[in-house]
Amino acid sequence: MEILSNGLGLSAIVFLPIVSALVITFIPKSYEKLIKGFALLSSVLTFLISVVLLLEFNFSNASQLQLGTKVSWIESINANYEIGIDGISLPLLVLSTFISVLAIVYSLEHLPEPKSPKGFLALILVLETGMNGTFVALDLILFFVFFEIVLLPMYFMIGIWGDKTIRSVSGFKKEIETRLYASIKFFVFTLFGSAFMLLGFLGLYYKGNKTFSIPELIEIGSTGAFTGTFATLVFAVLFLGFAVKVPMWPLHTWLPDAHTAAPTVGSVLLAAILLKLGSYGFIRIAIPILPEQAKAWAPAIAILSAIGIIYGSLACLAQTDLKRLIAFSSVGHMGFVMLGIASLTPVGINAAIIGMVAHGIITGLLFFLTGSMSHTYHTRDMARLGGNMKLLPKTGALLGFTAMASLGLPGLAGFWGEFMALLGAYNPLDGLNVTVFRSSMVAGAVGTVLTAGYLLWMLQKVNLGEPADEWKDKELHDADNYELVAWIPLVILTVIIGIFPKLIFGATNDAVVNLISRAFGG
């Protein structure tokens, strides 16, 4: 498999999905089986290549960028096709290829209305290209392009296959379907952030020797070349671009709408991978290139994260809609991730990465489950649900398990991210305001209690109790095989990562320590 290690493997992971999507658009609609088979094959193949690369990856040298290549791309502006992975991007890349397979498996049998496997599967594959590409890109322009590619498919996924409930939205004269409002809101918010992010990239380009190469800019940045108002402004716009995507409070408002409106697979991919693009951007670009500014902004990020944690949990307690509850829980969980990042310590950033992976797996699974349940019950209103354990024992058991994982039960994957983020915040990087971070830590700790509160409250309402009368005579279908094939691997991963967090830390730790020591010289 030597042949895959010179950038070819990574390129295949990035471009195989979009090429397959293109092929799918040329297969006539009537060959539905062929379309589905082809999409599945392509995503499985992409995943297998990522597994091969995982084996090829030199873990003893995880802090170095590996398996990449650099080819001239746009000569006149000195942008290159520069790719590569290190211990930080590796777990996220594998997660992305893996979740994509599960998303396609689930879609084989559970297509949202209007059923059109061709368009839907093609969009998932285009989305996969954007996600994988963002994790391997080492050139700012390349990163930007991949970061943006995810917008179009997600926009259409929400807009065409999304929730058709009519609701009134302030600012709109007429009542509007949720999907239409949510899709454009998602698009405009993200584009707003990234348009400014692009300006920031250009600023770095001009101050940093006219290069877009991330490794070179890190080199330049760690010598303290970017200072003053310039650096403050650049960090501000990068922050805007990434924070919208994470999303951090108070830029989060697109998220509950998008999540609630998106079809099941859309929410899964959104929660599992898309949100990580933002936090990954902080770790890969903003912090190492602008370390001094990161230090200056860290307390503010910590405070916003703490607010996000508390706000997310409180908002969850106020929800009546099951899916919206899970969506708000994402705000809280990503708050922990950002709190870890803000601490600027190896512990905190390791926590952030494992938190990202765990959130991807657990919340992805939660969205699968709620999506399936709302399909079965035709409602997401928690007041009407109840006794789910009796009605749908398999789904109910999985929901119970996943909720436990989500609230950070020790022994399961969710625990490490939360616990270590708090640890990181207790003891932030030297020179950071300890009071601010310790207060944030306390807020985070309160947040964990609230998280446990709303998840248990949700379980009590949905899973326990006696089923309502309206379900008595109805025939309700429990999870079928397609669903189980998509879900069980996530359950297994949750347990494995919970017991052996070293699976992730083994890859990330060296890279994180190297990042911190290069940026802050400690």
Added chain:
Amino acid sequence: MILPRKSKYLIAAFALLGTLVSLVPLLIQWTSYTSAVYVFQDSYVIDKFSIVLKGLFIIITYLTFLLSFNFIDSDNYYQGEYYYLLLSSLLGALVICSSRDLLTIFIGIELASTPMFLLSGWKKGDRKSNEGAVKFFLLGVLSASLILYGFSLLYGLTGNLLFNEISKQILTRSLGSSPIVLLSAVLVIAGLGFKVSTVPFHSWAPDTYEGAPLPVTAYLSVSSKAAGFVALLLLMTTVYSTSGSNWGVILIIISGLTMTLGNLVALQQDNPVRLLAYSSIAQAGFIIAPIAISGITENYEDGIFSSVTYIIIYAFMNLGAFLCVQVLTKFTGSNDIYEWAGVAKTSPFVGVLTTLFFFSLAGVPPLGGWFAKFVIFRSLLGSSETIGVVLGIIGAVNAVISLVYYARISKIIWMDEPKIEYSENQLVIENPLKVVGIVTVLITVLSGIFPGIFSNLGNIASMLLNN
């Protein structure tokens, strides 16, 4: 025109063939190029700048012919004159590219725009068409006189018509900041501002665009506009190059106003042609931005590079957008975008094309438009002038605003429920239109994934100043 009515179809074929054949000498010039060739006492030049842009104009006109083929055929109008007028306009555009003195460029500008007065009033019986044409004509004449007045000031000052001689004189006699040169520059900016429809000289555009036959509108918003920009580029970067800091600020203000106003008004349009009219006003604001900033930094090469790259990419995606409007208007029989609800479900192919072109106009990667916007931002921030950065921020906000109305088209055709049942058989896309669709979509997508090809053309064009 001399052919009998029955064989009118020959005219179209001949026009198509002629346009294509005219690419041949251009290619020969390109391949055997060694250095710039000056003819007619240095007033006409063949350099790489002119070759690149001539190529662009010829290809655009060719595609416009393809768009017109069935459109004009369906009306019982004068085909011979139609093609004759478009070809005259093309000739004008070509003359502009090569002209290096005031008289030649003026003839080029007028030759390019005069036929358009007639073409925009092509639908004789239509009141809107007449209104648009009259507006266009009156303002066009006014703009011509402004340009001419500006030129006459220069001639009076320097006694010379050649760009090179004039700029040399201005430099040696240090007239760079003399009020006469500045006045002349302002007059030219205003005059050409009409041609390229920048705010506040844009008011004719929506009416004329709406009234003219669609292929003519496409030509107006792509080729005519590009011709105006080429003239502006040439004049600003050569004749007025020494007084850049004065007109630079004016252009920056115009640029910011143009993109903002164009976008804000476009938000409220429900007629697709008017929407594209305002969108093309907004796009003009982007094209003008690098010229403006290059006036201040006097880094004209970069200004030409960015503008030309933008113009090339814009030309194809905008032509593609017009193609889609033409197809959808005919298919749905409606001039209201809200009546297009759900048509993409009947014809996913047209739906995908429309989506690609409109999102490319919005500048969403990986479609060509992102790179066009990117080079503009690159120029603005590269200037390291505060005013450049401010304009960059205005541009970024505008990019987001424009997304709302560009995305709305996609929303309507894909996500809204169809109001009428369409059958797929109703949708006939003639072969010439298919060719336009394929060419424009290929260029739109490729220029986004491999922008290098197109930025190289921009780079080559920017060597204008080196010879």
